[in-house]
Amino acid sequence: MLNFLPAPLIGLMAFSLLAINSFFWVPVLLFLAVFKLLLPFRSVRLRLDPMLVRIAEAWIACNSGWMALTQKAHWDVQGIEGLDPRGWYLVNCNHQSWADILVLQHLLTRRIPLLKFFLKQQLLWVPVMGLAWWALDFPFMRRHGEEVLKAHPELRAMDQETTRLACEKFSLIPTSVMNFCEGTRFTLAKHQRQQSPYRHLLKPKAGGIALALNVMGDKFHAILDVTIVYPDRAPNFWEFLCGRMRRVRVRVQRIAVPKHLATGDYANDPAIREAFQQWMQQIWQNKDSQIEGLLASD
Numbered sequence: 001m002l003n004f005l006p007a008p009l010i011g012l013m014a015f016s017l018l019a020i021n022s023f024f025w026v027p028v029l030l031f032l033a034v035f036k037l038l039l040p041f042r043s044v045r046l047r048l049d050p051m052l053v054r055i056a057e058a059w060i061a062c063n064s065g066w067m068a069l070t071q072k073a074h075w076d077v078q079g080i081e082g083l084d085p086r087g088w089y090l091v092n093c094n095h096q097s098w099a100d101i102l103v104l105q106h107l108l109t110r111r112i113p114l115l116k117f118f119l120k121q122q123l124l125w126v127p128v129m130g131l132a133w134w135a136l137d138f139p140f141m142r143r144h145g146e147e148v149l150k151a152h153p154e155l156r157a158m159d160q161e162t163t164r165l166a167c168e169k170f171s172l173i174p175t176s177v178m179n180f181c182e183g184t185r186f187t188l189a190k191h192q193r194q195q196s197p198y199r200h201l202l203k204p205k206a207g208g209i210a211l212a213l214n215v216m217g218d219k220f221h222a223i224l225d226v227t228i229v230y231p232d233r234a235p236n237f238w239e240f241l242c243g244r245m246r247r248v249r250v251r252v253q254r255i256a257v258p259k260h261l262a263t264g265d266y267a268n269d270p271a272i273r274e275a276f277q278q279w280m281q282q283i284w285q286n287k288d289s290q291i292e293g294l295l296a297s298d
Contacts, residue, residue: 094182
């Protein structure tokens with residue numbers, strides 16, 4: 001509706017609306033989260049968690065409102081029909097931009113339960129939003145490089161324990177556990193540094209999904225494999241706010257939970273770890289081919 005305005009002005013308006021939306025809802029979230037912190041009982045959590053989720057969904061709905069006001073993007077979406085808002089899902093997606101999160105929330109909120117992301121520990125200190133993520137029980141992970149983990153293997157166990165505790169909380173009410181398997185946003189520099197065997201993706205990291213399946217495999221209705229493609233180049237966050245995302249293509253595919261892998265010991269059984277990584281690599285090969293097809297469909 002307002003896309004006739006200059007892009008920087010649209011960006012300022014979108015950012016202002018996002019800020020107003022956040023400053024309105026986050027204090028309400030925190031007010032309820034304090035009760036959950038002071039009264040850490042299952043019965044209290046079962047009452048408060050659905051209320052917190054509804055507040056987060058209202059925040060997302062308002063974001064969709066200002067997106068409709070400021071954006072003029074063409075959305076090509078397939079695979080979101082027939083999802084269960086009362087189910088449990090493990091959602092896996094390629095990652096190119098902060099815009100990915102707004103795209104996923106816009107398309108999936110109220111079609112499936114609220115997406116819960118695994119976040120870097122540093123994001124806890126993001127003004128306003130860090131507190132909101134904490135109130136909603138988003139798990140904060142300390143990311144360590146392979147060299148650090150080889151020197152201090154106990155750090156891997158700490159990350160696994162953080163994931164396990166988070167997934168136990170997620171099992172109380174319907175939840176969608178969100179994971180970007182690449183672990184970071186795709187860039188050509190990272191792609192070259194990794195020597196990734198995929199054309200459009202970084203190498204997937206299977207550990208987070210493996211642990212989530214191990215803790216909650218019997219809860220998940222399905223794995224949702226989401227592929228996002230920006231045919232005109234992935235926008236950064238500011239470009240997204242300015243309405244410069246002209247087209248986005250999204251494909252959602254349901255994958256059955258691999259029960260034989262979900263019940264295995266990924267951390268300590270080399271055979272299970274190898275099988276899980278092969279399963280993940282096959283998904284990634286299919287996703288890479290899908291991205292190639294979506295980019296070539298103009």
